[in-house]
Amino acid sequence: MASPLSQFEIKTLIPIEVFGYDISFTNSSLAMLITISSILLFMILGLKSSNIIPSRKQSLLELSYEFIANMILDNVGKSGMKYLSFIFSLFMFILIGNLLGMFPYSFTWTSHIIVTFSIAFFIFLAVTIIAISKHGLVKFLKFFAPSGVPKPMLLLLVPIEIISYLSRPISLSVRLFANMMAGHTLLKVIGGFVFVLGANSFIIGGALPVAFLVALTGLEIVIAFLQAYVFAILTCLYINDAIHLH
Amino acid sequence: MDIESAKLLGAGIAVLGVIGSGIGIGSIFSAFITAVGRNPEAREHVFTMTMLGFALVEALALFALIIALLLLFVF
Numbered sequence: 001m002a003s004p005l006s007q008f009e010i011k012t013l014i015p016i017e018v019f020g021y022d023i024s025f026t027n028s029s030l031a032m033l034i035t036i037s038s039i040l041l042f043m044i045l046g047l048k049s050s051n052i053i054p055s056r057k058q059s060l061l062e063l064s065y066e067f068i069a070n071m072i073l074d075n076v077g078k079s080g081m082k083y084l085s086f087i088f089s090l091f092m093f094i095l096i097g098n099l100l101g102m103f104p105y106s107f108t109w110t111s112h113i114i115v116t117f118s119i120a121f122f123i124f125l126a127v128t129i130i131a132i133s134k135h136g137l138v139k140f141l142k143f144f145a146p147s148g149v150p151k152p153m154l155l156l157l158v159p160i161e162i163i164s165y166l167s168r169p170i171s172l173s174v175r176l177f178a179n180m181m182a183g184h185t186l187l188k189v190i191g192g193f194v195f196v197l198g199a200n201s202f203i204i205g206g207a208l209p210v211a212f213l214v215a216l217t218g219l220e221i222v223i224a225f226l227q228a229y230v231f232a233i234l235t236c237l238y239i240n241d242a243i244h245l246h
Numbered sequence: 247m248d249i250e251s252a253k254l255l256g257a258g259i260a261v262l263g264v265i266g267s268g269i270g271i272g273s274i275f276s277a278f279i280t281a282v283g284r285n286p287e288a289r290e291h292v293f294t295m296t297m298l299g300f301a302l303v304e305a306l307a308l309f310a311l312i313i314a315l316l317l318l319f320v321f
Contacts, residue, residue, distance in 0.1 A: 003319070005315075005319055171305070174305070174309065174312070175301070175302075175305035175308070178305065178308035178309060178311070178312050179301075179304070179305065179308055181312070181315075182308050182311050182312070182315075185315070226297060226300075226301050227301065229297070229301075230297075230298060230301040230302070233298060
């Protein structure tokens with residue numbers, strides 16, 4: 001039987017090599033392309049005949065728009081609304097990517113650390129640049145020294161603040177990657193139980209793991225949404241930190 | 247002890263980190279139930295924060311799980 005981790009294997013579909021770098025079109029790139037085209041399809045179909053009284057597709061689109069808009073208004077405020085398009089596309093990209101990964105035999109590109117890390121790292125860079133350009137370098141560095149703390153305590157607090165700031169992209173990316181990878185591995189392991197128990201006990205024994213698998217698939221779909229939500233809301237909180245610098 | 251059994255033991259010990267996450271998730275949801283019990287009006291607002299806290303705590307359990315999987319399949 002195949003290892004439960006073999007589903008994350010990257011296969012080259014169209015080999016491309018530029019200046020000695022391997023930039024082949026892989027099954028991961030294909031999964032991302034499918035993700036983007038399904039988001040585009042969702043948008044185009046939803047806005048094809050936009051009315052004041054929305055159709056079903058349009059109201060689904062408005063629902064997702066308002067969801068993100070309210071998230072930004074609650075967490076950042078009016079000044080964060082210019083980042084709406086970024087956070088909306090980020091949320092949709094991760095959400096659809098996670099959900100498409102739930103189809104059998106499909107590929108979950110969010111289960112690869114390098115993909116999530118590069119998204120998180122660019123968010124981290126952008127947030128740092130926003131903070132510095134809005135408040136200047138000196139005020140930005142004061143962010144690491146909480147006010148109203150006795151001087152000797154700063155010796156301990158400043159390194160902790162700096163480490164916690166620098167670990168943001170790591171925790172943000174590992175959270176998404178680990179959730180998707182652990183969830184899909186778990187599904188495969190339980191699927192293996194179905195196979196083994198069903199083969200050894202005249203199919204009846206396989207029923208229990210199948211029931212468990214169905215429940216677990218439901219949980220995974222919730223997790224897929226939840227992780228996209230958490231990714232988006234943490235991005236909102238980081239942007240809030242950058243804009244307001246408490 | 248040979249390398250193979252040390253790897254298995256290490257993976258088992260690494261998964262112990264999930265205990266802390268279990269305690270954390272329990273306390274988050276108990277606080278959520280208490281809050282909704284006292285003020286059912288606040289349910290919507292508290293629920294989003296509960297989900298955020300749940301995801302943050304659950305991620306810690308997965309960090310431990312990742313270490314265990316790395317020990318088992320990568321090294």
